[in-house]
Amino acid sequence: MPLYAGVMSGTSLDGIDLVLVEQTTEPRLLETHYLPMPEPLRQSLLALCSSGPDEIVRSALAEQHWVRLAAQGIQELLEKAQRPASSIRAIGSHGQTIRHMPQEGFSVQIGNPALLAELTGISVVADFRRRDLAAGGEGAPLVPAFHEALFAHPSRVRALLNIGGFSNVSLLTPQQAVQGFDCGPGNVLMDLWICHQKGLSYDAHGAWAATGRVRPELLTQLLSDDFFAATGPKSTGRERFNLTWLKDHLAVLPHSLPAEDVQATLLELTARSISDALTRTQPQAEDIFVCGGGAHNTKLLERLQQLLAPSTLQTTAALGVDPDWMEAMAFAWLAHCCLEGIPANRPSVTGALGLRILGAIYPA
Numbered sequence: 001m002p003l004y005a006g007v008m009s010g011t012s013l014d015g016i017d018l019v020l021v022e023q024t025t026e027p028r029l030l031e032t033h034y035l036p037m038p039e040p041l042r043q044s045l046l047a048l049c050s051s052g053p054d055e056i057v058r059s060a061l062a063e064q065h066w067v068r069l070a071a072q073g074i075q076e077l078l079e080k081a082q083r084p085a086s087s088i089r090a091i092g093s094h095g096q097t098i099r100h101m102p103q104e105g106f107s108v109q110i111g112n113p114a115l116l117a118e119l120t121g122i123s124v125v126a127d128f129r130r131r132d133l134a135a136g137g138e139g140a141p142l143v144p145a146f147h148e149a150l151f152a153h154p155s156r157v158r159a160l161l162n163i164g165g166f167s168n169v170s171l172l173t174p175q176q177a178v179q180g181f182d183c184g185p186g187n188v189l190m191d192l193w194i195c196h197q198k199g200l201s202y203d204a205h206g207a208w209a210a211t212g213r214v215r216p217e218l219l220t221q222l223l224s225d226d227f228f229a230a231t232g233p234k235s236t237g238r239e240r241f242n243l244t245w246l247k248d249h250l251a252v253l254p255h256s257l258p259a260e261d262v263q264a265t266l267l268e269l270t271a272r273s274i275s276d277a278l279t280r281t282q283p284q285a286e287d288i289f290v291c292g293g294g295a296h297n298t299k300l301l302e303r304l305q306q307l308l309a310p311s312t313l314q315t316t317a318a319l320g321v322d323p324d325w326m327e328a329m330a331f332a333w334l335a336h337c338c339l340e341g342i343p344a345n346r347p348s349v350t351g352a353l354g355l356r357i358l359g360a361i362y363p364a
């Protein structure tokens with residue numbers, strides 16, 4: 001049975017997730033590996049998420065650095081699994097998003113797939129978003145097709161909710177086309193705020209947010225962004241939701257707020273943007289399964305469960321998939337779809353003109 005590696009480097013910029021998957025009728029997770037993002041690379045990538053001087057050279061240099069890390073990750077993954085490179089049919093590499101502007105028709109993921117193929121001796125499939133964008137789609141989210149293939153239920157309406165830097169949902173309704181869209185910021189604003197205030201990279205389990213109180217005046221202000229009211233197809237990124245966006249909204253308030261109240265309100269923003277979106281879908285999800293790093297934020301999950309009752313909320317572990325590896329597994333599957341000629345975008349999600357085969361192949 002063919003083996004694939006999946007490499008995901010998400011918008012949180014915390015690190016690179018790698019998986020080894022056996023693609024039978026269903027993908028089987030054989031091995032996992034995680035490499036934290038070295039701080040200088042994290043800073044370079046973050047700087048590339050907004051405009052600045054000399055972007056072309058900085059982007060090319062950052063991707064050289066990123067791809068060497070990814071290749072090291074592949075080597076370590078294969079060592080752990082005790083499999084030779086020659087046993088891997090392909091690597092599905094998402095790359096690193098540095099700009100997502102679907103309204104202008106483009107989304108940029110860097111990651112030099114040619115060099116990844118050269119360094120690993122394994123074929124690489126990359127550049128998954130551009131064909132969907134070329135066909136008029138958002139180019140994101142792409143995981144709904146994977147969620148549909150694995151988790152569609154014959155009689156239950158299920159939602160798969162990824163809470164990474166941004167949050168996105170897939171709605172799986174029996175006998176209907178999959179729906180899906182980005183809900184808004186997942187962890188990104190909470191991460192930025194705790195870093196700005198305390199120099200920490202994230203708010204473990206939402207513990208700092210739990211010490212503050214939600215400020216309705218700020219919450220209303222933040223929720224007034226047009227993105228939240230828009231219905232899909234829609235996708236977003238750091239171009240829209242960033243520290244400047246937050247500071248601009250804070251500046252409109254007549255008074256300053258304790259930093260922990262801002263954090264509590266940002267957690268509530270994540271929870272409300274998700275629950276508002278999920279309660280607006282037709283039909284509504286009966287069972288909700290959470291994945292992504294946000295699945296570790298106990299305070300956030302508690303709040304989501306309150307807001308979404310009577311729907312049930314569990315992590316994807318209940319479906320047999322560890323919530324930390326879902327996205328990397330999806331990119332291994334997307335590589336398989338590309339090589340097999342299986343269209344993997346979903347026009348009902350991205351708004352593309354039709355089904356398209358996603359990805360570009362860099363043979364070993």
Ligand SMILES: Nc1ncnc2c1ncn2[C@@H]1O[C@H](COP(=O)(O)OP(=O)(O)OP(=O)(O)O)[C@@H](O)[C@H]1O
Pocket residue numbers: 009010011012013014162163164165166167186187188191201202203204205206291292293294296297298327
């Ligand atoms: N124990 C924890 N408590 C709270 N939050 C956590 C915890 N562990 C991880 N996180 C959050 O999860 C984030 C990483 O999530 P994940 O790896 O799913 O993001 P990503 O893949 O980069 O994002 P995206 O899906 O948007 O591309 C961290 O930045 C942090 O905010």
Ligand SMILES: CC(=O)N[C@H]1[C@@H]2OC[C@@H](O2)[C@@H](O)[C@@H]1O[C@H](C)C(=O)O
Pocket residue numbers: 010011097100107139140141142143144162164165166167168182235236237327
């Ligand atoms: C442009 C981009 O990288 N978007 C990511 C991001 O992270 C979560 C959300 O925003 C989602 O739309 C997407 O990632 C997943 C893997 C997707 O395409 O399904």
